[in-house]
Amino acid sequence: MATAAPGTVALELRDVSKTFGQVVALSSGSLTVTTGSIHALVGENGAGKSTMVKIIAGLYRPDGGTYALFGEAVDFRTTAEAKDAGIAVIYQEPTLFPDLSVTENIFMGRQPRGRLGRIDRKAMDTEARALFARLGVPIDPERPADGLSIADQQIIEIAKAISLDARVLIMDEPTAALSGVEVERLMTIARALRDEGRALVFISHRFDEVFSLCDTITVMRDGAYVSTDRIADVTVDDIVRRLVGRDVDDLYPKQEAEIGEVVLEISGLTRAGLFHDVDLQVRRGEIVGLAGLVGAGRSEIVQAAFGVDPYDAGTVKVNGKKVPPNDPAAAIRLGIALVPEDRRKHGLVLDSTITRNITMAIRRRLSRAGLLSSGAEVTTARDWASRLEVKTTTLDTLAGTLSGGNQQKVVLAKWLSTRPDVLIVDEPTRGIDVGTKAEVHRLLSELAGEGMAVLMISSELPEVLGMADRVVVVHEGRITAELNREDATPEAVMYAATNTQGASA
Ligand SMILES: Nc1ncnc2c1ncn2[C@@H]1O[C@H](COP(=O)(O)OP(=O)(O)OP(=O)(O)O)[C@@H](O)[C@H]1O
Ligand SMILES: [Mg+2]
Incomplete structure (x- = not known):
């Protein structure tokens, strides 16, 4: 792999911005990550973290600002271009092809060919096995990806990144759906990759993880850069204060x-x-x-x-x-009401508005003689959206365009508004930022107090x-x-x- 000395600037974004229609997702995002480092990127739900990741990955082109890799300005038009330049992104929910084998997923689109131009399956399996051995994870490369745990799917994405010799690895809330043991395993791998001289970015709402894994931390707020510090120089309280703007x-x-x-x-x-x-x-x-x-x-x-x-x-x-x-x-x-674990898949209609999603389960109650009172609908939605601090300019926004954490809040609002027994x-607080977490806890406690x-x-x-x-x-x-x-x-x-x-x- 490209061996830049530790401490070389690998990734540098300055004042990048991105607007979707009326929504300013990112106003001035800045991030500087060096090789041999794990850099935390933190901020409230909707602060612009994932938008910045998507710019780095070539999925979005920024409206303004600069982006450089190892000192050279880049302007990716596709994710393939970013990948070729050494960028790998591990998302919370990996997107493997379920019917293909683990190996096929790793070597997707670049299968090594044997003498007669045939795809050399054996060679691929052997290489995949070697990758997993290096990562210390026993995954059978010949099995289909379907049925693997999220944790194992992430490891496969990491194996893929290593086989592509990615120099910059970005993990956007990778631990949200993992158990304690799986988190430990991921951290061990992340540290090994850091020690090999790669540059890593780690996004998480769990500060215990951030403080044990990362050496540097950048805080974002409302689409803008706030601060960058060495982890050793700040406390959790410092970070929470900067992030939420209060204690x-x-x-x-x-x-x-x-x-x-x-x-x-x-x-x-x-x-x-x-x-x-x-x-x-x-x-x-x-x-x-x-x-x-x-x-x-x-x-x-x-x-x-x-x-x-x-x-x-x-x-x-x-x-x-x-x-x-x-x-x-x-x-x-x-x-009974059940707020499911996987809220994006169950319980959220992505191409419907926030208002519709929140009132979906209480339509009947809000209707008179079969007619939905839109005044009541809007009032209810506004009330719950503000109690849960859903970050949006208008409640007519489509749920699918909200940030991950804000989608979680909308589904919570939908079920809480039913006032079940x-x-x-x-x-309940997976993917939810620290300020709103306290708010969700307060709500649960209040609802219990009311007899739920x-x-x-x-x-x-x-x-x-x-x-x-x-x-x-x-x-x-x-x-x-x-x-x-x-x-x-x-x-x-x-x-x-x-x-x-x-x-x-
Ligand atoms: N495709 C889009 N269309 C419209 N608005 C968008 C789009 N993508 C993001 N946004 C908005 O941009 C803002 C920043 O979203 P982003 O996903 O970057 O936040 P985040 O920091 O990753 O939050 P979380 O911690 O909840 O994942 C949010 O207000 C979101 O609603
Ligand atoms: Mg996000």
């Missing part, structure tokens, strides 16, 4: 709520191979945290209870009434411990512990989540 003193504003009768009652819920004999109750006013490792079966349990997935045995009741299986419409009528939220029963799945342990009245831990599809707020220490939850010593059922 965020209480990230977990848990209110005391009066806990009443059982509202949601799940008994003996079983689906072969996924979860077994799950008994779970949530009371009025209570927030129950469903903890466990990614893949433990938490999402599967709540999806079955809500009726989007089938189950083999067991019952689900709301306020004593049986919820029929496989019938989410009935579940909604009985008072039972609110199930799967990873809240079941919250979260992979962020501090979030579970900070918000839950009771923590139920799932390990391999079984409940391994149920802890009261006082007993729910990080250790107790981790023991139960990994089913090691110390766990008590």
